[in-house]
Amino acid sequence: MTTIAPGYSTHAGTYTVPIQPKTTHRRLLIVWVGAIALVAAGLVAMSGAMEKPSARYMCPPQCGRPPIGEPVTINPRFTSPDGSFSVSYPAEGAAYKITKNPNGVTADLLAGDGGTMRLFSEPANGRSPKDIAAALVDKTFPDTKTAYQIPNAMVGYRPGFGMVADCWPQGATASYSRMRVIVLVAVKDDLALVAGAVGPYHAFGPDFGSGKPSAVNLQIALDMGKYVNSFSWRGDPLR
Template sequence: MTTPSAASDAEQFVGYALPAGMYVAPEVRRPRLRRTIGLWMAGIVAVALILVGVSLTVTKKVPRYMCPPECGAPPMGTPVTGLPRFTAADGSFSVSYPTAGSAYEVSTQGNGVTAKFTGGDTGVLQLFSEPARGRDPQTIARDLLKQKFPDAKIAYEIPNAMVGYQPGYGEVADTWPQGTSNSYIRLRTVLLVAVKNDLALVAGAVGPYHAFGPDFGPGLPSGANLQIAQDMGKYVNSFTWQGDPPR
């Protein structure tokens, strides 16, 4: 052994004196990976359960319905009507017509309404009923056209024509009556007919022919070529027969 005075600094160390013999040192315990992960998972699950419980407590329960029979109904308000309505004396049909002072001169008869259009190209709109007497809509339309305009020429038939949402028949026809200055003017007629309960409901419009284009008309392609025809739709759809459900 070297003495402290002779030994270098690197060789000096603190020692402990123990009696000679066999000694057992305790094993150093290392952290267990499974236990650590298990503790983390348990904490996460506990927090998740707490959050789920809070959300269930705060959220209101949605009522459950059995459909049928508890099918419910959509929200319905009071129908808004902005147009006057004509109803036949016998209640067989009803139809809306233009309001007074809306560029129309309106008169009513026993079987319907006549509205003279006083603006633009002028014209006449008629909304009336006709006994069907077993005739189909096309036959009724042709008979009415012959009565009003015997020399009219049919321009085309209106596909999928409907009156009051009832399938029917429609056609567009032209006539050339002579004017006051020995000149001929072209008149266009739009006629729509549908039959239900052996009663025909008719919507007809007559006025000067005026070709629709980029500068005149509804803007969309159309072969009507009649100014008053642009205002017909809401009246044609408003027709109802007796017994029809409200709409």
């Protein structure tokens, strides 16, 4: 007996090709999705096995510290001999001549309009910042006329008092006809910290000054601001 293989015919010289099974697009897609899901599950499992659990803290008492670094010091800093206060001051060079005293620093501006800035302390003796500012101005420049009070004045980030005044020096040696005086004072622990400046009056405008509206009209005041709030009393944080 002869067995006829599939696809062959009993008629001589003829051959029938058998029908081949075909993979549908749907089945192919399912296979690919399954393979990708399997690989992804393996990677997730591996990552979970390698990752260490994050530390757990109980706050309080384990509250840690704020995520900030130590203050960056750019300008030199003066500290009084008794440690009662400290303040930053301009670096000595082409722009400033620096003179140090036991109670503070004097910076003479050598460029532009010139002028003098003082950063110092004195005992408050129970006086208010306003009384101290007025006494300093009357003692140093007795013939002044108050231009305006500085609103929300602060020294060392502590509320205080500030004023701007004008004076007209008399005598043949006077270099300017009108001088502008600025004084800011704040008190803590009966110690007054004072920032003062004096120089020739020079009206601010589009071609002079900071470019922003201001009635200060004193060139050295443009550099004074960053030192006013660098003051710190004993025990205050660095700034």
